Amino acid sequence: MARIPLLQMSGISLTFGGDPIFSDLDLVVQPGDRVALVGRNGSGKSTLMKVMAELVEADTGSIVVPPGKSVGYMEQDPKMEGFATLGDFAASGLDAGEMYKVERAGEGLKFDPARPVETASGGERRRAALAKLMAEAPDLMLLDEPTNHLDIEAITWLEGELSATRAGFVLISHDRAFLNALTRATLWVDRGQVRRQEKGFEAFEAWRDKIWDEEDQARHKLNRLIKSESRWAVEGISARRKRNMGRVRALQDLKAERSSQIKRQGAAELALEAGPKSGRKVIEAEGITKQFGDKIILTPFDLKVQRGDRVAFVGPNGTGKTTLLKMLLGEIEPDTGSIKRGTNLEVALFDQTREQLDPDMSLWDNLTSDPSMRVSGKADQVMVRGQPKHVVGYLKEFLFDERQARAPVRSLSGGEKARLLLARLMARTSNLLVLDEPTNDLDVETLDLLQELLDAYDGTVLLVSHDRDFLDRVATTTIAMEGGGHAVSYAGGWSDYLAQRTPKDSVIRPSKSKTQSKSKPTTSRTSENEGLSYKERHRLEALPAEMERFEQEIAKLEALMADPDLFTREPVKFQKATEALVERQNKLSAAEEEWLELEEKNSN
DSSP: OOOSSEEEEEEEESSHHHHHSEEEEEEEOOOOEEEEEEEEEESSSSHHHHHHHHSOOOOOEEEETTOOOOOOEEESSSSOTOOBBHHHHHHHTTTTHHHHHHHHHHHHHTTOTTTTTTGHHHHHHHHHHHHHHHHHHOOOOEEEEEEEEEHHHHHHHHHHHHHHSSSEEEOOOOOOHHHHHHHHHHEEHHHHEEEEEEOOOGHHHHHHHHHHHHHHHHHHHHHHHHHHHHHHHHHTGGGGGGTHHHHHHHHHHHHHHHHHHHOOOOOOOOOOOSOOOOOSEEEEEEEEEEEEEEEEEEEEEEEEEEEEEEEEEETTSSSSSHHHHHHHTSSOOSEEEEEEEESSSSEEEETOOTTTTTSSOOOBHHTTTTGGBBOOOOOTEEEEETTEEEHHHHHHTOOOOOHHHHHGGGOOOOOHHHHHHHHHTTSSSSSEEEESTTTTTTOOHHHOOOOOHHHOOOOOEEEEOOHHHHHHOOOOOOEOOSSTEEEEEEEEEEHHHHHHHOOOOOOOOOOOOGGGGGTTSSSSSSOOOOTOOOHHHHHHHHHHHHHHHHHHHHHHHHHHHHHHTHHHHHHHHHHHHHHHHHEEEOOOHHHHHHHHHHHHHHOO
């Protein structure tokens, strides 16, 4: 028996002046579909989703949603006029007595339903819009960048909810890990065409590259044919003009075909240039703490950052990642402890709040008003890594067209604002990059390019991000901030952190490999023994979990260093892994000795 589609689009065409965004688009979304909607920034992904939600009217075509089926859309900028609190807005489509659904979603997404609308941030409003959609549970969910403004815990919660739902959904996201985990089909918006593949996002890049390769081959053949026919036209047409006018017209058709082809959007011309080398020691923090009122941000914490490190800060929103960054940079003083900064530091900052951009000023003015980019006596030029460039020319390198140069920043999409921030950041030389949520709104291709630039950057990087895939690709050290002021350093990126960490509330016994080889039992007799102090008994109970964590970290580091090409390919990462391995081996030995001493004392 054929399934009834949740949504059917037929002959959809839409033009916003200039080239069509879509032309004669047919699309069907079936019950249970889990679809990634992908494409470059500005390709029309969000517009297509709004057409599906019938918030934007197409020029031609029809959209059918069968009776009894519902479609829900997560608004990027929800209108909350008339609602006192975020909870009132989120519950507005529910029956009386269903507020618990909003409260459950609010707990998972970390927003307070009692928060007044007038004091809510943009991120809180978006989380309320997402909670509203999750609570309403439509048959088809249209989700446009739902992970923006979510921390990793909330992303994991949402991932679990979408994995378990029986509803269909179409999902726009820059988060590779999120897309890989959830999607089973892919819609690709590219130059006015929408292609579909019945495979999830994991297979998208290979599919895209294959199509682009086929395009390049076809274009190469067309160019060769045009070249051949053009030579014939010059050399042979005069003798047989009348008989061969058809061939001439065919040549004109070939040239028209080539002219009509829409050129692929190139990658932004991102470039990073390191300034003079900083000292080997970039930042050294010893015993730093921070507290705001009753809220503990950081208990005594030590950190050494050396030239070439890529240090990521992860943890739930509100745990103090940005505060710690500001302390390390000297913008906020720690309550106790000391921070020493190295010599010759040239800092470049990417700010997640976009405060560096004036929304009412044009793109042009946002660049030329930056003192570090100003060219004396040249109002139409900016200084880019020591060389003057025309403002429009520089904006074009970041995929802006000439018409956008005088448009206000507030008219830009999230991805375009991120690219404009990168344009400001990359205009200057630096040897310390501070990137606070740089991945929000950037398309996959730009993220790939940014990651390659960071790999080649001859400087130090401090990074805050909730993008797990990006963390794995970039970070050599991860500082986990899990609340209560606790911050712990781990070697590697997000996956390395997960492999090494030990949940605070679990008691993990030593593994057989090292601990039991020394004939240590897996339990301790500590309850009533008078030989140990309370502090010693507590330490004896905690040591098995600590040793297990060291063993896991050692195994992970040994696996990393087993790569024979690592030293040549990534010498900095190899050096850091070597140092971390020695450190953890020493800590494991010390912990084992301490365990033996305490256990012997406990047994007497």
